[in-house]
Amino acid sequence: MKIIAIYSSKGGVGKTATAVNLSYDSAQSGKKTLLCDMDPQGAAGYYYRIRAKESFNRKQFLKGDLEPFIRGTDFENLDLLPAHFSFRNLDIALDDRGGSAKELKRIFAGLKDEYEVLILDCPPNITLLSENILMAADMVVTPVIPTTLSILSFAQLIKLADKLEVNRKKLAAFFSMVDKRKKMHTDIIAKFGRKKLFLESEIAYLADVEKMGIYRQPVAVSAAASAAATAYRQLWQEVWRRGVLT
Ligand SMILES: Nc1ncnc2c1ncn2[C@@H]1O[C@H](COP(=O)(O)OP(=O)(O)OP(=O)(O)O)[C@@H](O)[C@H]1O
Numbered sequence: 425m426k427i428i429a430i431y432s433s434k435g436g437v438g439k440t441a442t443a444v445n446l447s448y449d450s451a452q453s454g455k456k457t458l459l460c461d462m463d464p465q466g467a468a469g470y471y472y473r474i475r476a477k478e479s480f481n482r483k484q485f486l487k488g489d490l491e492p493f494i495r496g497t498d499f500e501n502l503d504l505l506p507a508h509f510s511f512r513n514l515d516i517a518l519d520d521r522g523g524s525a526k527e528l529k530r531i532f533a534g535l536k537d538e539y540e541v542l543i544l545d546c547p548p549n550i551t552l553l554s555e556n557i558l559m560a561a562d563m564v565v566t567p568v569i570p571t572t573l574s575i576l577s578f579a580q581l582i583k584l585a586d587k588l589e590v591n592r593k594k595l596a597a598f599f600s601m602v603d604k605r606k607k608m609h610t611d612i613i614a615k616f617g618r619k620k621l622f623l624e625s626e627i628a629y630l631a632d633v634e635k636m637g638i639y640r641q642p643v644a645v646s647a648a649a650s651a652a653a654t655a656y657r658q659l660w661q662e663v664w665r666r667g668v669l670t
């Protein structure tokens with residue numbers, strides 16, 4: 425099982441849109457896929473029209489008792505573990521359990537025979553939970569809006585990976601919400617786009633992605649022939665190629 429975390433310490437950069445669309449593309453490519461919503465806002469579950477069972481909360485999650493709470497989606501090969509509101513205190517709970525960065529790895533270990541791909545939609549934080557995410561993931565995919573602050577937060581992530589002695593090869597950034605009419609975007613892409621940690625695929629600023637909130641479906645379903653659907657499929661293929669090779 426490959427664990428792919430969609431992570432950035434910055435909010436609103438396109439993590440959930442990416443997690444929702446990549447999990448769909450992964451499942452479509454025939455891989456048994458689980459999307460795990462780690463964000464108490466529950467947006468990934470919202471897009472797939474799935475809510476957590478009443479009995480599910482942070483306690484079960486931390487015990488690694490996940491299977492009874494996994495829900496099927498409308499799509500073949502794709503399941504979802506919805507977030508619970510109590511996930512907002514996951515950091516404190518992890519801290520109470522000794523502050524280890526390896527808890528998440530243990531929690532997901534029980535799923536390894538069931539799924540080929542586990543995609544994590546992460547909340548925007550840089551905390552103990554982020555350290556756990558870095559340790560558990562085989563690959564950390566970071567959407568970066570081509571602006572100075574987004575680049576800075578990716579630099580922070582590289583620093584954190586170094587501190588935890590996590591191989592930098594696990595990290596992969598891609599430019600998100602790209603608007604080629606903006607000089608700042610084209611300048612930043614020209615400057616950083618060729619760096620090793622950046623993927624070639626980009627996701628442009630596209631209305632079809634915004635409309636996911638209305639249709640509550642991956643773009644490949646609500647707008648099958650759209651540029652957005654094609655762009656996420658390409659991103660998925662590049663992520664998978666890189667994840668398998670490293
Ligand atoms: N490529 C895109 N083009 C246009 N709008 C986008 C794109 N990607 C995301 N959005 C929109 O931007 C907003 C933020 O996206 P999203 O929720 O995916 O970000 P996030 O990083 O998960 O945010 P948070 O940190 O709050 O979890 C949403 O309204 C979403 O529909």
Ligand SMILES: [Mg+2]
Binds near residue numbers: 545546547
């Ligand atoms: Mg999100």
